[in-house]
Amino acid sequence: MQRTQKNARIKLRSNDQRRDNEQLFRAxxxxxxxxxxxxxxxxSIAALxxxxxxxxxxxxxxxxxxxxxxxxITGYNTAFTSGALxxxxxxxxxxxxxxxxVLDASHLxxxxxxxxxxxxxxxxxSVDDLIYTGALFTEGLGAGITSAVCPETYPAPASFTFxxxxxxxxxxxxxxxxxPMWFTMIVLMGISVFQSIKVLGNNSLDxxxxxxxxxxxxxxFCVLGLITGALWARATWGAFWTNDVxxxxxxxxxxxxxxxxxxxxxxxxxxxxxxxxAIYNIFAFMLLVLFLFxxxxxxxxxxxxxxxxxNSGFNDLDMDNSLRSIFYPAVLGWILVGCWMYxxxxxxxxxxxxxxx
Amino acid sequence: xxxxxxxSAVWFSLRGVCSTNGEGGPPTFVPVKxxxxxxxxxxxxxxDLRQRAAWAGMLLYVxxxxxxxxxxxxxxxxxxxxxxxxxIILLFAxxxxxxxxxxxxxxxxxxxxxxxxxxxxxxxxRAIYNAASMVVLSLLSLLVYSLLLGxxxxxxxxxxxxxxxxxxxxxxxxxxxxLISAIAARAGNGIGLMAILGxxxxxxxxxxxxxxxxxxxDGVAWSITxxxxxxxxxxxxxxxxxxxxxxxxxxRD
Numbered sequence: 102m103q104r105t106q107k108n109a110r111i112k113l114r115s116n117d118q119r120r121d122n123e124q125l126f127r128a129x130x131x132x133x134x135x136x137x138x139x140x141x142x143x144x145s146i147a148a149l150x151x152x153x154x155x156x157x158x159x160x161x162x163x164x165x166x167x168x169x170x171x172x173x174i175t176g177y178n179t180a181f182t183s184g185a186l187x188x189x190x191x192x193x194x195x196x197x198x199x200x201x202x203v204l205d206a207s208h209l210x211x212x213x214x215x216x217x218x219x220x221x222x223x224x225x226x227s228v229d230d231l232i233y234t235g236a237l238f239t240e241g242l243g244a245g246i247t248s249a250v251c252p253e254t255y256p257a258p259a260s261f262t263f264x265x266x267x268x269x270x271x272x273x274x275x276x277x278x279x280x281p282m283w284f285t286m287i288v289l290m291g292i293s294v295f296q297s298i299k300v301l302g303n304n305s306l307d308x309x310x311x312x313x314x315x316x317x318x319x320x321x322f323c324v325l326g327l328i329t330g331a332l333w334a335r336a337t338w339g340a341f342w343t344n345d346v347x348x349x350x351x352x353x354x355x356x357x358x359x360x361x362x363x364x365x366x367x368x369x370x371x372x373x374x375x376x377x378x379a380i381y382n383i384f385a386f387m388l389l390v391l392f393l394f395x396x397x398x399x400x401x402x403x404x405x406x407x408x409x410x411x412n413s414g415f416n417d418l419d420m421d422n423s424l425r426s427i428f429y430p431a432v433l434g435w436i437l438v439g440c441w442m443y444x445x446x447x448x449x450x451x452x453x454x455x456x457x458x
Numbered sequence: 459x460x461x462x463x464x465x466s467a468v469w470f471s472l473r474g475v476c477s478t479n480g481e482g483g484p485p486t487f488v489p490v491k492x493x494x495x496x497x498x499x500x501x502x503x504x505x506d507l508r509q510r511a512a513w514a515g516m517l518l519y520v521x522x523x524x525x526x527x528x529x530x531x532x533x534x535x536x537x538x539x540x541x542x543x544x545x546i547i548l549l550f551a552x553x554x555x556x557x558x559x560x561x562x563x564x565x566x567x568x569x570x571x572x573x574x575x576x577x578x579x580x581x582x583x584r585a586i587y588n589a590a591s592m593v594v595l596s597l598l599s600l601l602v603y604s605l606l607l608g609x610x611x612x613x614x615x616x617x618x619x620x621x622x623x624x625x626x627x628x629x630x631x632x633x634x635x636x637l638i639s640a641i642a643a644r645a646g647n648g649i650g651l652m653a654i655l656g657x658x659x660x661x662x663x664x665x666x667x668x669x670x671x672x673x674x675x676d677g678v679a680w681s682i683t684x685x686x687x688x689x690x691x692x693x694x695x696x697x698x699x700x701x702x703x704x705x706x707x708x709x710r711d
Contacts, residue, residue: 353661356657388634
């Protein structure tokens, strides 16, 4: 009697344990969702919070002539101190400031005795280790001056910052939102085509459902990419829409998948719809790949995007790797969250189908 | 992803070939059957000769479109605009002409063909026939267009290159729109759906061919334009191959 009770208790406990294990296993199975959320949160917070590197953004006046000149220098995210070492650099020659008065952390005025006979048209301004290239238009050119020996400047301690680029400035943060949208869209459209190919092989309505949901979520990311891109383009290129290879590609992608959904909507019979949609999806995706990767090679010169048409690409942009270390987690996070959205939509649609039945 | 998707498509298509051809003997891989294609081409020609009104309608469409442009613009077109307008007219003419391709087929004839021939022969024959008719239509459009809107633009042009661009463009339109026409006809909502489905897919071709013909009008040397013509041929070939792989799945119902 006692023995059976004990056995039952043991069985009960082991059942509990099994249930715990099962729950743990279920949670483990969803590890990629946690990873996606984590990466996304981390990358988004980092993308918004990490400061830009200090830089010199403005000098006034913008030209120098021989004689005593006061130059006001404006910095961004800088911490000017009264000991700041300011100098003019004209090719190899340099001129040290005779006096420096710091107004606040990002403004200072420096006085120079500008000599006549500098060589180059444009003179750079340097404060400590920051350099503003081509800041000043130089008058009274000549064969060159004897270079002054200014005190050595020490590089500021390295900190984790985003590159401070003219034109881009703070909008560089958008890299971590705009570009992952397109990566995620391509992945989802790839899933959609993969499911469509399976539909042609086995005529399964379930795969058809998956293909449709992947295309729908992909379209959501297409729209998000267009919005973030349009805002970025307005800030940097001056217009919401430009005639650019990648923008045409994005527009065509959007049109193709809207057409795909219209095609689905206009066929009543489920099996026929599955087959027609799959054929269109595969055909369209292959032509889209051609459009995105072959046609731009033919018309090679007209893109404003980095990495195209003589613009510097990613490698040049982040020499300190700070952008990259946020960008890759952001891409992975968005892709995982996109896949999760797709997974949820498929499961919801399956449940709805079962309820109908 | 791109490569693996393509591989799977090829794999499924091969399986399709083996299973359809494997009934009357050992499974053999017979991609193209010239005899069937020739017979189907003769059928297409005979059908078109029977419905001459359709061809007349297409020609009238092109002439009216060109005439409307002529009235709207009244001469004095720059080179770029001349080129753009020509391709827009041709694009819509292509949609108008190729919608017919599968639209005119009734269920009875389709079933009859289905029992007789390989679907791949059907799509190849249709594509070839449509390409030929598009070439004729494009060249006729070019004739009417240059008659009405003036030939000053063609003075510096490399005519051979321009005609080649027109021919390759016509073939490309036919290649893309044949399969789309089949899908739209199957979906049972012909003309509206055809435009929606086809428009984004002809864009890569349209952009390339417009660029090529613009360069030809500028009289640029072959060494520069040859990449564009190579690209056009590549696009045409890939499109027809895709249609050839995918059509059998559309055909059986």
